Amino acid sequence: MKVLFVAGDPKPERWTVPIKELLPEAEVYVWDANGPAVDADYAIVWQPPAELFERETRLKAVFNLGAGIDGLLAVPNLPPHLPMVRLEDAGMSVQMAEYMLHQLVEASRGMETYREQQRENIWKIHRPIKRSEWPVGIMGLGHIGKRVARTLADLDYRVNGWARSDHTLDRVTTYAGANRLTDFLGSTRVLVNTLPLTEETRDILNRQLFSQLMPGAVVINVGRGEHLVEDDLLEAIDSGQVARASLDVFRQEPLPADHPFWQRPEITITPHISARTLRDATLEQITRKIRAHYNGQPITGIVDTGRGY
Numbered sequence: 001m002k003v004l005f006v007a008g009d010p011k012p013e014r015w016t017v018p019i020k021e022l023l024p025e026a027e028v029y030v031w032d033a034n035g036p037a038v039d040a041d042y043a044i045v046w047q048p049p050a051e052l053f054e055r056e057t058r059l060k061a062v063f064n065l066g067a068g069i070d071g072l073l074a075v076p077n078l079p080p081h082l083p084m085v086r087l088e089d090a091g092m093s094v095q096m097a098e099y100m101l102h103q104l105v106e107a108s109r110g111m112e113t114y115r116e117q118q119r120e121n122i123w124k125i126h127r128p129i130k131r132s133e134w135p136v137g138i139m140g141l142g143h144i145g146k147r148v149a150r151t152l153a154d155l156d157y158r159v160n161g162w163a164r165s166d167h168t169l170d171r172v173t174t175y176a177g178a179n180r181l182t183d184f185l186g187s188t189r190v191l192v193n194t195l196p197l198t199e200e201t202r203d204i205l206n207r208q209l210f211s212q213l214m215p216g217a218v219v220i221n222v223g224r225g226e227h228l229v230e231d232d233l234l235e236a237i238d239s240g241q242v243a244r245a246s247l248d249v250f251r252q253e254p255l256p257a258d259h260p261f262w263q264r265p266e267i268t269i270t271p272h273i274s275a276r277t278l279r280d281a282t283l284e285q286i287t288r289k290i291r292a293h294y295n296g297q298p299i300t301g302i303v304d305t306g307r308g309y
């Protein structure tokens, strides 16, 4: 079995050494832009060049080093029937749940106010929150959205979830499909986006959507930058419809130094760190699936390229 590692890491041995340990039956290669074909069976990739698929014509499957597959599907001339496999959780969902909880509590418990008071040596107690005033709506109920929903429901927040298909989740009110989006938004104050980027979800966080949220809304985007219409968010903040936003992903990354988001106190910016790829968990999952696929066993996480996730 031949496995080709294709991700622009300047230290590829950080990946290839553990791959060899986890998959001793494999010959492991690192992509060389000028090298010959190695006739790989499997490629482990992050944003691979189009040349990969022209040169390596014997691939049996491609394993993406992330949950979001939009970067891979954007590569031109992808072989139509080649299975693309995305990461499933691999330690990311718990990080996302933690990130959401932090952003939610910042808003619901008014933590900024206490930081301001501390700067002025002020001891002042504000009224306790009513959880009923902070209903959370999670867009996407996949590996990440479900874990976030469970975590916030455990803390007795009211949680709504929206996905393409029906889901039943304990203590979560679920909505399915585009025609239930309005109902979902109308009962949501804290909007959490964990959707994949597809043709259906691009630009979904827009003016019309913000206007349907409960007033004083909070928007937390950890999906992709292309989900958000940036000017519409600024407008919604200016009008007061959106009180604050926490953004982890951006149309252009790194976020340019002169981007207006940096100057807005209502916006919390993090540099795409809400859920990091954890090398050990990632490679354990991918090598386990490679071995299973090679042995003709079924594997999960194969992307439906038609629907885009």
Ligand code: NAP
Pocket: 067, 068, 069, 087, 088, 089, 092, 139, 140, 141, 142, 143, 144, 145, 162, 163, 164, 165, 166, 177, 178, 194, 195, 196, 197, 198, 200, 201, 222, 223, 224, 248, 249, 272, 273, 274, 275, 276, 309
């Ligand atoms: P997943 O398991 O594939 O779940 C995707 C969810 O989105 C599913 O519940 C799906 O509905 C729903 N969905 C897709 N298209 C929809 C549509 N048009 N309308 C309504 N719901 C729709 O994906 P995941 O592992 O949770 O990851 C989600 C995304 O998070 C990734 O694609 C990536 O973009 C992002 N992410 C970001 C970071 C970061 O660091 N910021 C890290 C990891 C992942 P069904 O359940 O009905 O299929």
